[in-house]
Amino acid sequence: MTLTAFIASLDQPAPPQELxxxxxxxxxxxxxxWDQAHDIAQDITSSTGSWIHAYLHRKEGDxxxxxxxxxxxxxxxxxxxLEEEWEQIAAALL
Structure with missing residues (x-):
């Protein structure tokens, strides 16, 4: 999936199953x-999960x-x- 396709998928009611x-x-x-994103991120124990978790708390203002x-x-x-970091993380994962 490309970053463009990932962003376009935000128009759907649920994330693509392959994510x-x-x-x-x-x-x-x-x-x-944010809460749904945080619930998922806090269960990811890798450095990638920590990066997303960090981004979410920066967005929260903490x-x-x-x-x-x-x-x-x-x-x-x-x-x-924040938007730039979100895209940077997404691009790195895609």
């Missing part, structure tokens, strides 16, 4: 469903919690717009 858990978390966030998760992901907290 991995990290992509499902991003998909739900893209739909404006920078100290986000900093913890960025450190677990091995990443620095970005200063880029």
């Amino acid at each position: 991995s858990a990290p992509l499902q978390a991003l998909w739900w966030d893209g739909k404006g469903q 920078r100290s919690n986000a900093a913890y998760w960025y450190a677990r992901a091995g990443k620095s907290m970005p200063f880029s717009p």
Whole structure:
């Protein structure tokens, strides 16, 4: 799936079945469903899950919690717009 197709899938009521858990978390966030995205992200134990978890807490405005998760992901907290980071994560996973 391309990033364009992933973004277009946000028009659907549910995520495409072939999406991995990290992509499902991003998909739900893209739909404006932060809680659903967070529920999925917190169960992903990889560095990718930590990156998504960090992004979600940065979006929430909880920078100290986000900093913890960025450190677990091995990443620095970005200063880029949230939309840009969302696309960066999605592109890296696709």
